[in-house]
Amino acid sequence: MTDIRYWIWLGASLGYGSPALLPLLECFGDAEGVFNASDMALSEIKALCAAERKKLSLHDLSRAEEVADYCMHAGVRVLTVADEEYPQALLAIPNPPAVLYVRGTVPAWNTLPCIGVVGARSMSYYGASAACEISYDLARMGCITVSGMALGIDGVVAAASLEAGGKTVAVLGSGIDRLYPKEHKELYRRILEGGGVVVTEFPPYEGADAFHFPLRNRIISGISKALILVEGEANSGSLITARYAKKQGKCVFAVPGKINDKNSEAPLLLLKSDARVLTCADDIYDSFKEEYFASINPFALLPKTNVSVETVLRKYGVASGRDKPKEKKLLAKNTPHEEKSPLMERIRGFFGGAAKTEQDALPEKMCDAKSDDPTERRQMLDQTRRQLLGDAEYALYEKLSYDDPKHPDELTDERGVGEVASMLVMMEITGCVTLVSGGCYIKNEN
Secondary structure, eight states: OOOOOHHHHHHHOOOOOOOHHHHHHHEEEHHHHHTOOOOHHTTTTTTHHHHHHHHHHHOOOOHHHHHHHHHHHHHHHEEETTTSSOGGGGGSSOOOOOOEOOOOOOOOEEEEOEEEEEEESSSSSHHHHHHHHHHHHHHHTTTTEOOOOOOOOHHHHHHHHHHOOOOOEEEEEEEETSSGGGHHHEEEEHHHHTOEEEESSSSSSSSOOOHHHHHHHHHHHHOOSSSEEEETTTTTTTHHHHHHHHTTTTTEEOOOOOOOTTGGHHHHHHTTOOEEEEESTTTHHHHHHHTTTTTOOOGGGSOOOOOOHHHHHHHOOOOOGGEEEEEEEGSSSTTTTTTTTTHHHHHHHHHHOOOSSSHHHHHHHEEEHOOOOHHHHHHHHHHHHHHHHHHHHHHHHHHHOOSOOOOOGGGGSSHHHHHHHHHHHHHEEEEEEEEEEGGGGEEEOO
C-alpha cells in the first residue's frame, strides 16, 4: 500500500477540487507513482494546470510528513481514493478529493443510502421543525444523513439524526482541527460520541475561508444519493449544493415554504425546475424502495415517536444564524444590487425553467453559436456575459481569463475576499466561470 504521505502530498499539490486527480491515477497508478513521475510524463496530463505541474515537480514531502504526524497523534484517519472505506460515490464526480481527513465512526456509506439535507443558516422555526422531523425519520429508517454542520438547518440535521440513534456525516469547510462555526463545539463533540463522523478534504491547520464552502458542498452532494433542501434564499449556499447535486445526476428534493418568505426562495426555485416535493421522510422511501429495500426499514417509523425541535436544539447545542448576526462575515455582507441584479435573475432562470422572453433567451442562443475560431468564440461568450452580469460582476469577470486560474485573494479590491468569493460563486451558478483546483477560477468556455 502506498505510504499515506504520498497521498497527502498529492492532495496538497493538486489543490482542492482538481479535475486532474483521476487522470493522474489512471496514468501512474497511485500517489507514489505520481510522485516518481518525470516532468515530461506529467506534461502529458492535459488536465493539469501550470501551477499544479510546478508543485508536483518539487517532490517535497516535508509538509505531508507534518500532516501525517499530526493525524497519527490526534486520532485523525486519512482515507484515500484507494481505500475501501472511501465513499465510492465521490469517485463518480469529476473532481473528487484525493484524501478525506476523518474523525469518528466511518459509516457504511457504500451500502446504505446517504441523504444530504441542507438549508438556511438563519432558519425559521418552520424550517427547523421540518428539518428535525425529516432527519429524525430518515435516521430511524436506516439512512445516513449528510450535511455541513453549519449554523441553522445543517446543525439540526446532525442533531436530529443522533437523537434518533442514527448515523450522520458532517462535512467541514475547514481543517479537521479548526472547528467552524465555533458555536457548534458541543455538536462536534456529540457527533463523535454518538457514532457520527466529521470529514473534510482540508488538511489540519487550515482555517475556514469563503472559497472553501462551495468546494465542501460538492462533497456533501457527491456522497449523497439524494439531496433535500429545506430553506434558503435565492443566493444561498444551499442552492450551490443543489446545483452540484443536479450536475452529479442526483435526485433533488425541496421542502415547500411560504411564497412570500425569503427563506422559501431557494426551495421554490428548485420546485419550479425538476426538483421533487418532499413533505416527509416517506417520500425518500417511495423514491428508493426498489434500490434500498433491504437496507431501509420504513416500519421503524411505527409507532410514531414525537421529537421536540426545541429539545434537540438545546441538547445538542445547535445555533442559528439568527442568533449571531455577524455569522456570515466570511461571505459577502452586501452583494451589489442583489435583488435587481441581472445575475440574480439569471440564477432564478437557471432553477426556474425556460426563459420567458426573447431577451432572457438571448444568452443561451449566443452561447450555442458555433465558431471554428477559438478567439471569436471567446469574444462572443464575453459579449453574452456582458448582458448577463451587472457592472460590478462584469468588472470582476474581466479580471479573469480562460487559461490562467486566479484565486479570490488575487481579485480583491475595495471589496473584501469574502464578497469577491460570494460573487464568484453566483457567477459559477450561471456558468460564467468555473471553479478549478486550489479554489481558483477561470472563465467558462462552455
